[in-house]
Amino acid sequence: MSNHLPPRRPFRVRTWLLSVTGLVLVGSLMIWHTQVIELLDLDSSGDKQPVVAGAPNGEAPQPVKSQLTTPPPTPRPKPKKTPSPTPTKKSTNSRASETGGYSEEDINGLSSKLRTRLKKAISAARADGVRISITSARRSEAKQRRLLQEAIERYGSYEAATRWVLPPEQSAHVLGKAVDIGPQAAMTWLNKNGWRYGICRRYDNEPWHFEALTTPGKKCPPREAHSGATAD
Ligand SMILES: [Zn+2]
Structure with a gap:
């Protein structure tokens, strides 16, 4: 039990x-x-x-x-620089940049000797009531080459063209050692008075073209017939 x-x-x-x-x-x-x-x-x-x-x-x-440890923050991928679109518009200062920042009409692109003398001449001309305008001072090599090519097409040959336009290697404008002026009254005034400031007309066929060819106050050297006269 x-x-x-x-x-x-x-x-x-x-x-x-x-x-x-x-x-x-x-x-x-x-x-x-x-x-x-x-x-x-x-x-x-x-x-x-x-x-x-x-x-x-x-x-x-x-x-x-x-x-x-707390996991390091996931590094965010650096935003890729989107390349800015290549400017297709040609800079308006391209001509100035070719001559070191000066436009062709700017006397600051000239050599210090010619620039200093030219400033004095411009002031003296103004005192005589004549305004001297700069039509072409320092030129870029590219501009000089273009001018020569245009002259070859106009005059029919390289030899004929260099009576007016020298190649960049021989051009005083490319070196900043020549200036073209206007108008006619200014050419006449500077041709007559330029020697006081050491500035002379150089060529018979270019009444607008001046260079610092003499000592201020001294007589200018004889003119050359044209630019091609001394070139090869
Ligand atoms: Zn000239």
Whole structure:
């Protein structure tokens, strides 16, 4: 009758013991597991997360440092400079840039000697009621080359053209050592009075063309027939 009860106690006890044993075993396993993890993952001191469990396929666990430190901000790609469209419009100062920043009509592009003398002559002419205008002072090589080409087409040959326009290598305008002036009254005045300032008309065929050919106050040298007269 009651002898079926006693076996139940031991059964309960066994069950309890089994449970306790199981708990102890599980606890031991967990401790062992933790120790194994610590042994295997020496660098992860302080990080008790079982990272091994997250790597079931033998993959290397994620570096712990990346979890401890905030990841560096992803560098934003630098915006690429979009190249500005190539200006197709030709600069209005292109002619000036060819002569070092001076336009052809600007006496500041001339040599200091001719510029200084010319300023004095211009002032003296103004005092006489004559206005001297600069039509061409310093020219770029490119401009001189264009002028020569145009002269060749107009006069029919290189030789005929160089009576009026010299090639860039021989042109005093390219060196800033010659000036063309106008109008006619200014040419006449400077041809008559230029020697006082060391400025002389050089060619018979170019009444507008002047250079600093003499010492101020001294007589000008004899004129040449044309520019091609001394050229080869
Ligand atoms: Zn000239």
